[in-house]
Amino acid sequence: MNINPSSKKNLPLLPLRGLLVYPTMVLHLDVGREKSVRALEKAMVGENLIVLASQTETNIDDPEPNDIFDMGTVARVKQMLKLPNGTIRVLVEGVSRAKVLEYTETDDHYEVEVFEIHETEETDPEVEALMRAVLQQFEQYVKVSKKTNHEMIAAVTDIEEPGRLADAIASHLTLKIKDKQSILEAVDVKARLETLMRILSDEREVLELERKIHQRVRKQMEKTQKEYYLREQMKAIQKELGEKEGRQAEVDELRDKIAKMTLPEAVVEKVEKEIDRLEKMPATSAEGTVVRTYIDWILSLPWSDKTTDEIDIDKAEKILNDEHAGLEKVKERILEYLAVQKLVKHMRGPILCLVGPPGVGKTSLAKSIANSLGRKFVRVSLGGVRDEAEIRGHRRTYIGAMPGRILQGMKTAGSINPVFLLDEIDKMSNDFRGDPSSAMLEVLDPEQNNSFSDHYIELPYDLSNVLFICTANVAQNIPRPLLDRMEMIYIPGYTELEKLAIVKKHLLPKQLKAHGLTKEKMSLSDETILQIIRDYTRESGVRNLERQIGALCRKAAKQIVSDEKKRVSITPKNLSKYLGAARFRFGLAETEDQVGVVTGLAWTEMGGDTLSIEVSVVPGKGKLQLTGQLGDVMKESAQAAFSYIRSRAEDLKIQADFYEKFDIHIHVPEGAIPKDGPSAGISMATALMSALTRIPVSREVAMTGEITLRGRVLPIGGVKEKCLAAHRAGVKKVLLPKDNGKDVDDIPESVRKELKIVLVDHLDQVLEQALVRQ
Template sequence: MEKDWTTQQVDTMPVIALRGLTIFPNVLIHFDVAREISIKALEEAMTAGSPVFLVGQKDLAVEKPEAKDLYTVGTVSKVRQILRMPGDNVRVMVEGLCRGNLEELKRTSPYLEAVVRTIPGEKAGHNSAKTEALIRSTYEMFQQYTELAPKTAPDLLINVLASEDPGYIADFIAQNIAMRNSDKQAVLEELRPVRRLERLYRLLCREVEILGLDMEIQNRAREQMSDNQRDYYLREQLKAIQAELGEGEGGADSELGDYRKKIAQAKLPDDVRERLEKEVNRLAKQPYGSSEATVMRNYLDVCLELPWGKRTKEKISVESARKVLDHDHFGLEKVKERVLEFLAVRQLTPDLKGQVICLVGPPGVGKTSIAMSVARALHRKLGRISLGGVSDEAEIRGHRKTYVGSMPGRIISTINQAGSCNPLLLLDEIDKMGSDHRGDPAAALLEVLDVEQNSTFRDNFLEVPFDLSDVLFITTANTTETIPRPLLDRMEVIELPSYTDEEKLQIAKRHLLPKEMKRHGLNKTQLKVSDGAIRELIASYTRESGVRVLERNLGSLCRKAAMKLVSEDVKQVRITDKDLKNLLGAPKYYPERQVLEERVGVVNGLAWTSVGGELLEVEVNVVPGSGKVELTGNLGDVMKESAHAALSFIRSQADRLGIPADFYKEKDIHVHFPEGAVPKDGPSAGIAITTAMVSALTGAPVRRGIAMTGEVTLRGRVLPIGGLREKTMAALRNGIQTVIIPADNEKDLDEIDQTVRNALNFVLVDQAEQVLAQAILAPGAALERDKALDSKLSDTQGRGHAHLRQ
């Protein structure tokens, strides 16, 4: 006896999970069943004469669905016919009876069985004017669909027109049109007939729009295909004519076809595409073996190999970048913070253009490796260009393609190697570019690093614009002095300071020593280097701002250890500070030697160089003569002028300094800077020269452990200087305890490393008299102190001998 499906009831029945298919009520449909659990569910339904519940499966890839993998609303259906197909497939015809709600999945093996609550359909009544208008609109839209959709049965429209039930119309149309399964499921789950028809109408409008666009695309493709066929026939005729003339080549036509195919597939700007198509058409008219054809092929190959429109997905995370920078580098806290600020801004505004960073610092402090760490943190491709010694503008802009062998510049070549339009380009040693008759490469970089221009950068070889606005440029330099001012103006300078001895110790322990041990095949148990050995290595065997010499010395220790492990049959090598002399020879530097003595006419000055700070001695000797002043030591004009200004100041203050007023007539003064092979120039040696002259003229020694930097004027004012951070680090490296600096440089003390500030005593001066008062002892003070020390030593020795006699 047939059940009454117009009332709500709860039944237990077999379940078939449908993949990519939705069954609606009051529809007769057939489909194939392949899964074993579905076939057994059909057999159970046929045997028991019960209906089967057809419900959609959310994930089509799941082979053994459970309750969470099924939708809750499906269709209670009656199995009309089962037909077994060749193989294990079964074709079944079912008739949808009504909607059902999946209450509980009772079993999943050997077939799915569930408790289903039937949802009776609403009976069709008298339609309102609004519902009638909706039905008519649906009629028209479905008629448009049947006209556009291929292979649509003509009787579908008749079945729709024959009904005035909005629920049935919605179910019937949804069953018989092609749309996403999720959309069909949404229609099935809508229980109110009018709302269901409204939803279907919106989906039907979208499908009609898609079919219209699809038809338009097909027509356009068909027209283009006819044009291509015409071109094909003409090209075949041209090929036959060229073959008769002896100009045809077997691979010429296929080569041109390959170029056109690559041009069509590449994401090229319209002007670039047009230019390359013209080049291909010109190439088609050239004899195959001509030199001009070779130039054209080279040009097309280079242009089509460029990564037009290819970008790597940038992952900007300040926290992950912080981890990368802390893992790769020790210290450099201000530099890391500035880089992280830059990344934080990019995280908030990914489309921000035009930030070019210039990392400036001495060699070996990690400029290049920081840029590499930034590229790794951003997940960008890295391209490195070394600009040291580049003096040809064509290295940047490329060569004109007027001869065989021409090539693009380094910028375009590096982007091609990186394989993306948004790499991180590292321009290394930007301060070491040269210029000659072939042009100025620094001027060529002005366009590359200018955000207003580089979106249309034109390489001389390409002759078409290439967008560099997505490229992140990071440059490195040892000094900004040799960078042209317009180029420096386009970059944001981040200075990397010299490393302190404590930072070098940590870098050696965390990075350099493990790297060198791995490089030399040593593990942690085979070589042990004490902290004392590393400290002694830093103090007595290296004198640098970076850590390259330190790394080489650690590599030397690893080689010595490897030799011992192999030749002496030992299992472990331990190196302390006492072993360094036997392994590396005598110490190369004695930091304390220069500050243990109080010498007359010798002053420790401080100098800034491109490789960091240096201690610079100033020696002055006064001998009887006729008032000549001699300056030696490979000095520049600025330093010579400082010496003459110092002498004029001393002459004006001779009576206050206790110097004979006519010393400039009877004494020859010789100012010398040791290491004469090294050029020296700069405006910061004035007070050192003044102090050395006064010391030599009065015979008063200079205090031990003191160094100074600053310029002096004719009136004795002390002017501020630059490079204070590097100079103070050099003072600390050389065992200096007190540093005299201009008072105007007090603001720069905040930039000095905290370790250096705690280790040094800074004396701020604004007049040369203050410098002399701090630096020069009274003429007899040193002699009296030496006598007191000798007396104390004699007393100590006497007590020691008396003790031995007892």
């Protein structure tokens, strides 16, 4: 835009707040600010012309030039009227657009040098099309807007000048000052029409949305009013019939329930508070359901209900012996607890942890304890729990919140002193949702669990009367702080005689009943049961044994039904006909004395097991090779054994340079199974010594123990499990470290009678016992 000096004018300026005047527009203004009044007076002295420009912000009382838009309108003052309050009412008419070039006066009033812009109203097809489109948009805007009337359409339709049309339509719109200013600043007619079209389109969309929202709100209000009316009618009908309405009846029922219960004072106070909240809530309120569920949970928990312990030591001992064979230490501990309970009347529940391989009866033993005490029994499985909220519960702010498994179990039990079984406590893990094992610390600490805090209930709950029993396969997987709060009782596994007793007393009657059989229809001799134990199972527990008994019952049932037999007798001779070929070779010990082969003993999560260790010596350059998927500890044991034999080569009558002439290969069969632990040191040393001296190892000997570089034999763990495995394998003699002598008493007497246990503290003694010297 080229500024023509002849178009420049010096005129007073009147800043407008929240208002904008277009050319040809006539409107009244109320002027009150001193500078604005003086600007008017100056205009009246001259040609009655004044520049009207809008402020960028309406809240500024004394605007600076920077606070006023540069584009304004030159207007003619047509009329002035002083009002009683000192304000001047002015009638102005817009003449033309004007660009403010500079401010020449700002102290007394605003005076500016402006460039007056005169438009040339030329039309072409594009402008004509834009005019029609703008008119169409304006008509649609008027239809949806409640602030404009249809006369406006008639007022603007007759305007033929495109610029004036845009200004006239913009003056009728309820727009923000910035939008109106953008139309004022659009000097080019096409640009002005396009800007106006965009603004009209946006405004129309907003108005359409407003209309839809209003309709939706009105419908909702009508629905609510209808529901309110119907509910009031229902109340009136119920009142006439003498019935109470739903929410009030619900509240009264809860209050009656509280009156009949014996609850702690803090619990009563909390529940009363929640009931008062519930009473004030509308029946349709979603929060009402949440509050009602919370109250139900509190009232369903046992706060004082208690079962009376039937403390009869002889009766309890009989129940434990009838339901479980062996497990003497566990039974003794339970009877001790009962005796103390009888003397002191109230004792904080101990936390017992039964540790042993699968299938030894840890869970069923907990049920027997509950039976012997006459208490309720509840079981919670912790296997795979990795969320802290599973133990402590969820906060009530969450959707679907509920108490943790501990209080859910207490609700199931219905008394404050149940036998509570926490199954598989070693299988808990943690992730981003928290560490459940840390939450269990409060549950299993006798000093803290008298005020256990659940996030959902938010009231202290007393767990001190509960007899907690935990089960685990491996104690090492239980976090140390948790382990510290528990009394460990190890259940290593059963002997053959104990398994025989378990089958005759429990498993066989149970399976016969489950398969519709009786002792008269199917007979199973002791020899047959022993053969099943030896040839078809290899385990510490009796789970697989029960499956084999079940398989026999199914075969017998089929024979009785199809062949119409009255009785099926299963003997050791025809056992393979029913169960197939023997799966395991009883007596895993070698059938003959062999060079470089030793039967070692190991402990696994499944209980004790035998470990065959083989050593082969071949001509070579002194390479030591270890195979069989051995862990770091076993590899180090092999290295220690090798170093010891090298250091004692002369005393042991071995070639002093054997490590330079021969390659030594140590192998532990069953390479697919990872093996590790400090139990195979003396076994490897003995096998290595046998291979180098060509002296056979006795097939009747098994051994376990760690070795030092000086040949000392160090103690190990799992003595009972390993001796049971040796007994199962048909071994006659077991070599144990001397420091493990204290553990020999744990071995069942029936096993000790058949095993010769030799305590050794040096490898020389091991070799003397194990090697068969000619």
